[in-house]
Amino acid sequence: MATATHNARAGSTCHHAANVPAVPRLSGNVAPGASQESAAAGKDARWLITGNQATGYGAVRGGVRFVAGYPITPATEVLEWLAPALADVGGVLVQAEDELASINMIIGASFGGVPSLTATSGPGLSLMIEALGLAVAAEVPIVVVDVMRGGPSTGIPAKSEQSDVSIAVNGLHGDAPRIVVAPNSVSDCLVTTQWAVHLAETLQSPAIVLSDQFFGQTRAVVDRPPDATYAGRRLTAAPNADAYKRYAVTESGISPMAIPGNPGTAYTADGLEHTDRGIPSSGARDHTIQLAKRERKLLGHEYGDFWADIEGEGDIAVVTFGSCTGPVREARSRAAADGVQTRLVSMRLLAPAQADRLAKALAGVKRVLVVEQNHSGQFLKYLRSEFQLPGEVKSFRRPGPLPIRADELHHQLVDWSRA
Amino acid sequence: MTTATARPTVPISARDFKSDYNPIWCPGCGDYSVVLSFTRAFASLGLRPENTAVVSGIGCSSRIPAYLTSYGFHGVHGRSLAAAAGLKLARPDLTVVVASGDGDGYSIGGNHFMHACRRNVDMTYVVMDNHVYGMTKGQPSPTTEPDWNSKLSPGGTGVRTFHPLVIALAAGANFVARAFSGDPSGTANVLVEAIKTPGFSFVEILSPCVTFRPEQREWKNAVRPAPVGTTNDPARAARYIMTDDGFNLGILYRGERAPYQPPMGRGSKQPADLEKGFAI
Numbered sequence: 001m002a003t004a005t006h007n008a009r010a011g012s013t014c015h016h017a018a019n020v021p022a023v024p025r026l027s028g029n030v031a032p033g034a035s036q037e038s039a040a041a042g043k044d045a046r047w048l049i050t051g052n053q054a055t056g057y058g059a060v061r062g063g064v065r066f067v068a069g070y071p072i073t074p075a076t077e078v079l080e081w082l083a084p085a086l087a088d089v090g091g092v093l094v095q096a097e098d099e100l101a102s103i104n105m106i107i108g109a110s111f112g113g114v115p116s117l118t119a120t121s122g123p124g125l126s127l128m129i130e131a132l133g134l135a136v137a138a139e140v141p142i143v144v145v146d147v148m149r150g151g152p153s154t155g156i157p158a159k160s161e162q163s164d165v166s167i168a169v170n171g172l173h174g175d176a177p178r179i180v181v182a183p184n185s186v187s188d189c190l191v192t193t194q195w196a197v198h199l200a201e202t203l204q205s206p207a208i209v210l211s212d213q214f215f216g217q218t219r220a221v222v223d224r225p226p227d228a229t230y231a232g233r234r235l236t237a238a239p240n241a242d243a244y245k246r247y248a249v250t251e252s253g254i255s256p257m258a259i260p261g262n263p264g265t266a267y268t269a270d271g272l273e274h275t276d277r278g279i280p281s282s283g284a285r286d287h288t289i290q291l292a293k294r295e296r297k298l299l300g301h302e303y304g305d306f307w308a309d310i311e312g313e314g315d316i317a318v319v320t321f322g323s324c325t326g327p328v329r330e331a332r333s334r335a336a337a338d339g340v341q342t343r344l345v346s347m348r349l350l351a352p353a354q355a356d357r358l359a360k361a362l363a364g365v366k367r368v369l370v371v372e373q374n375h376s377g378q379f380l381k382y383l384r385s386e387f388q389l390p391g392e393v394k395s396f397r398r399p400g401p402l403p404i405r406a407d408e409l410h411h412q413l414v415d416w417s418r419a
Numbered sequence: 420m421t422t423a424t425a426r427p428t429v430p431i432s433a434r435d436f437k438s439d440y441n442p443i444w445c446p447g448c449g450d451y452s453v454v455l456s457f458t459r460a461f462a463s464l465g466l467r468p469e470n471t472a473v474v475s476g477i478g479c480s481s482r483i484p485a486y487l488t489s490y491g492f493h494g495v496h497g498r499s500l501a502a503a504a505g506l507k508l509a510r511p512d513l514t515v516v517v518a519s520g521d522g523d524g525y526s527i528g529g530n531h532f533m534h535a536c537r538r539n540v541d542m543t544y545v546v547m548d549n550h551v552y553g554m555t556k557g558q559p560s561p562t563t564e565p566d567w568n569s570k571l572s573p574g575g576t577g578v579r580t581f582h583p584l585v586i587a588l589a590a591g592a593n594f595v596a597r598a599f600s601g602d603p604s605g606t607a608n609v610l611v612e613a614i615k616t617p618g619f620s621f622v623e624i625l626s627p628c629v630t631f632r633p634e635q636r637e638w639k640n641a642v643r644p645a646p647v648g649t650t651n652d653p654a655r656a657a658r659y660i661m662t663d664d665g666f667n668l669g670i671l672y673r674g675e676r677a678p679y680q681p682p683m684g685r686g687s688k689q690p691a692d693l694e695k696g697f698a699i
Contacts, residue, residue: 053697087682260469
């Protein structure tokens with residue numbers, strides 16, 4: 001779907017990176033709709049897999065062929081799984097000297113036309129924030145996986161917490177739109193990471209994947225996740241494109257990106273505010289135009305139903321994300337056995353906020369329970385900043401390391417329904 | 420869809436590597452001549468703009484990519500070497516040159532400098548050293564003399580200077596040279612050798628800041644060709660560099676270390692082949 005849209009957008013002056021002869025051919029790139037089947041892994045296969053491995057495989061399936069990273073608990077296994085896997089499929093993993101280097105390396109590699117990713121946890125994400133802003137301003141697609149742990153600072157490195165919501169959705173200086181997605185099961189780490197690569201490439205934007213220690217280091221038996229055709233290709237410039245403008249103002253906000261090796265379209269990618277040609281500019285007009293362009297390309301994208309898992313009916317809704325989704329599902333089924341019907345909205349796309357979709361999902365709801373694993377209610381604060389939540393709103397939250405349990409949620413739902 | 424048509428390959432002149440964008444530098448800045456040296460070196464090597472990338476951080480010197488016609492990347496302060504390493508490792512077919520200054524390269528980017536030397540990716544690192552932060556209007560950098568008076572450090576920092584060439588050598592750079600912006604041809608020749616030498620090449624270019632360090636106008640009288648030739652013995656080079664006065668120009672060290680280049684693009688498995696490891 002996305003690729004077809006892109007071809008239409010591209011018109012006659014653009015084509016896809018795969019056609020640029022100077023770019024090394026990356027074997028194993030996923031073609032849209034291509035079968036992922038192999039004899040050893042049929043559709044009915046069951047897997048023994050950790051969330052961190054699933055994340056790594058999702059990156060590869062999405063087309064990532066360059067990864068730079070720095071060891072950090074609990075994200076290291078994403079990198080350790082990717083190191084040999086990338087070599088197998090024609091990519092490369094580099095161990096960087098620190099997280100500042102990791103993210104700048106992947107920005108450099110992606111500038112060179114190769115889909116790129118890094119994986120880290122809260123302290124590393126904190127260090128990467130400046131360069132995430134660079135990826136926004138210079139419009140370089142990258143994916144940053146944050147396997148969340150207890151924070152702040154060194155915090156509780158080997159225990160889970162959902163306390164990086166605020167930094168993920170707000171943690172850049174300037175007006176810096178970014179994509180934030182969160183898988184909601186061990187196996188969903190695969191598809192959601194693949195989706196993040198697809199979105200980053202399609203929208204020439206950084207995407208943050210909020211996984212957590214619970215998913216990352218849980219080894220689970222899962223059904224083989226369905227094949228997803230998320231294989232976003234970035235819109236690239238044609239050789240010798242006439243009067244090429246890297247940051248051309250388009251209706252979608254997406255501009256053809258010239259990949260080094262492409263003749264006649266040399267440009268300088270810049271973290272300085274710039275004109276449509278990429279020339280540094282401090283002018284009010286250029287700033288306003290480019291801010292609006294970068295915002296438009298994220299807001300205008302059709303994210304589809306994958307933005308959230310929405311289940312059930314009832315006038316109580318539970319809104320959650322990530323690893324709280326499992327206990328919420330269990331609590332809902334127990335409550336249903338007690339005759340209490342509830343809805344679930346497990347948000348996979350946190351940013352950009354999907355206000356209309358959430359309003360639709362919550363239509364007719366009288367009570368909203370927001371469930372998250374952190375002390376200050378970061379997810380609820382974010383929801384309130386972006387949405388008008390209907391009816392009475394309650395927060396159910398607790399920081400790590402104690403998990404949110406189905407049992408306590410079940411009682412909460414039943415008690416509330418009788419209140 | 421546009422068909423990719425190869426244009427006939429015509430020789431590219433130094434002028435073709437200049438952009439039409441005028442530098443923001445002060446009149447008399449040494450960095451103007453460095454642009455000239457870059458363009459001459461690129462032309463002399465027969466490079467093409469589309470296959471050349473100049474990566475930089477933040478500061479006066481880091482403005483260079485926009486003044487050239489080649490692919491350019493003007494990133495964040497101090498991280499140019501990391502961005503350049505990612506680019507070169509992902510795209511080994513490109514010629515990658517990094518432009519930096521003494522603040523960007525030795526202070527905020529100091530850690531990356533050390534590890535870039537150690538990693539030995541095949542690229543050329545050019546630091547325009549004027550012993551001052553110029554873009555922020557005159558603060559001391561790691562190469563500023565300890566008694567240099569400034570608003571930020573009245574009476575001087577009292578901190579000894581950093582010795583970049585020796586650090587590059589100790590950290591494993593494969594090529595170490597010093598050049599002077601006032602000699603654009605000599606600098607271009609050094610850049611040609613730096614780019615031709617496999618691995619990480621480090622070129623310090625003394626490039627006067629006439630605005631905040633007007634006394635550096637005298638550098639033209641202080642520089643001289645190094646009285647010794649190029650050596651491949653790091654101990655000998657280190658001893659020599661440690662004892663010179665900072666004004667000896669030339670290629671002081673050229674080693675023979677193989678560059679770091681993981682085999683990008685060689686594996687031929689399909690992603691689905693990786694699933695075998697998950698199957699129960």
